[in-house]
Amino acid sequence: MTQTAALPVIVLDGGTGRELKRIGAPFRQPEWSALALIEAPDYVTRVHRSYVEAGADVITTNTYAVVPFHIGEDRFAAQGAALAALAGSLARDVADSAPRKVAVAGSLPPVCGSYRPDLVDIDRARPIVAALVAALAPYVDHWLAETLSSLSEAELVGEVTARSGKPLWLSFTLDDTHPGAVARLRSGESVTAAAQLAARLGATAILFNCSQPEVMADAVRAARAACDLAIGVYANAFPPQPEEAEANAVLLDIRADLDPAGYAAFAQSWCAAGATIIGGCCGIGPEHIAALRGL
Numbered sequence: 001m002t003q004t005a006a007l008p009v010i011v012l013d014g015g016t017g018r019e020l021k022r023i024g025a026p027f028r029q030p031e032w033s034a035l036a037l038i039e040a041p042d043y044v045t046r047v048h049r050s051y052v053e054a055g056a057d058v059i060t061t062n063t064y065a066v067v068p069f070h071i072g073e074d075r076f077a078a079q080g081a082a083l084a085a086l087a088g089s090l091a092r093d094v095a096d097s098a099p100r101k102v103a104v105a106g107s108l109p110p111v112c113g114s115y116r117p118d119l120v121d122i123d124r125a126r127p128i129v130a131a132l133v134a135a136l137a138p139y140v141d142h143w144l145a146e147t148l149s150s151l152s153e154a155e156l157v158g159e160v161t162a163r164s165g166k167p168l169w170l171s172f173t174l175d176d177t178h179p180g181a182v183a184r185l186r187s188g189e190s191v192t193a194a195a196q197l198a199a200r201l202g203a204t205a206i207l208f209n210c211s212q213p214e215v216m217a218d219a220v221r222a223a224r225a226a227c228d229l230a231i232g233v234y235a236n237a238f239p240p241q242p243e244e245a246e247a248n249a250v251l252l253d254i255r256a257d258l259d260p261a262g263y264a265a266f267a268q269s270w271c272a273a274g275a276t277i278i279g280g281c282c283g284i285g286p287e288h289i290a291a292l293r294g295l
Contacts, residue, residue, distance in 0.1 A: 009271060012105075012234050012279020013051035013059045014289050018254075020047055022285065034065035037083055041090060048094040052102055054286040055293030056279070059095060059102060060144055061087045061136060064109040067128055076128070081135040088139030105169065106140030108132055108157055110147050114210065115173060117150040117187035125153070129160045142167040147210045149173050150187035151197055158201035170198045171207035171232070176215045183219040191219045195226035207232035210281045213258070213266040220273040232277025233270045237263075237284055254283040260291035267292055 017033035025036040025043035036043045048059045066083050068076040088106065095102040111128045112119045133143070143166055145157040154170050161168050172194050175184050183191040191208075198206040206229050208219045213235040223231050237258040267278050280288050 008276070010230075010232070010277045011055055011057050011289060011292050012232070012277060013048075013054075013056040014234075014280035014284040014286060015236070015282040016044075016047055016060070016062050016064070018283050019050070019285050020044070023047070030070050032065040032070050033062055034071050034083065037062055037066070037087055038071075038079075041086060044087070044090050045094060048091055050286040051289055052094060052098045054289040056289050057102060058105050058279070059091050060105045060146075061091045061107045061140065063087045063107045063132060063136065064146065066132065067109055067111045069111060069113055080128075081131055084132050084135035085139070088136045092139040103141040104139060105142055105144035106133075106136040106166075108143055108145040108161075110149060110153055114147050115149060115186055117153075117185070120150055120153055122152055122156050125156060126160065129156060133160050133164060137164055137166070140166065142169060142204070144169045144171060144207075146171045147173045149185055151185070151189050151194060154194065154197055154201065158203070162202075167204040168202065169205040169207055169232070170194075170201070170203045171209045171234075174208055174211040174215050174219055176212035183215065183222045191222040192226045195223040195229070198229055199227040203229060205230040205232055205277060207234065207277060209234045210236045212236070212238075213263065216266070216275075217269045217273040220270055220275045224274040230277055231275045232279070233267070233275050234279035234281045234284070235263075235266065236280075236282040238282060258283070260288045263288045264291040264295055268295065 020036045020043055021027040026039040044062045051059055063084050091104045095104045111125045143161050148154050172185050175186050195206050206223050208216055216233045216235055220231050237254045
């Protein structure tokens, strides 16, 4: 694989929710991937193992949907911490039993809804993020704050995780409705500002996820120009989503052109731009991760 730096590429896992659905786990909206954790956690273990077998160096805890937005306020209050701890322990067990070194990333999701910076309420989100951090801390090697659509969400995660002593990776979702435009977050804030903030917060990596593959290379180049952090990409396989889309409203279609070979071709361009961490988000499965490992 062509790279701009002589650094090894770290391969992440792929999407969890779609893979759970594909293998027959309990799955519905609004619970999304949390439903398997609640009703049939063995399926979660199977997904983690499939990504390790495909070649992932990092597996991510199944906590993206363990928030009130997905499982409801009452269930989160009663079971949120226990479900997050279960997700952490499942991932830790799979990583520890792997035949090679595999790290566990603690997923910290956008607790007010994906793709919707207009819904962000920092005061409401703070105790939710704190509960996830406390429950996951015994099990994870580093934090992965995912699908951040605004700088304020990243600042909150930096604040809450600061005392954990664990490295922080910040991953932002991009405006992918205007390919070719200056790389920016869904809030309209620039990737340059996001990279500079990640460095100020002491993050060890900045990533871009849950966006169209076509916009990722420009974001990598912008981040590379703005900071010295490790840079990663894990794109989704969705068509572009409009700004007014309702978070968690429907199960989105998957692009037919993003088979393993097609996705791997995009990954080559990201690494050529300077990414050293690659993986997959929604709609990207173990066969895609195997293709990334095989490059």
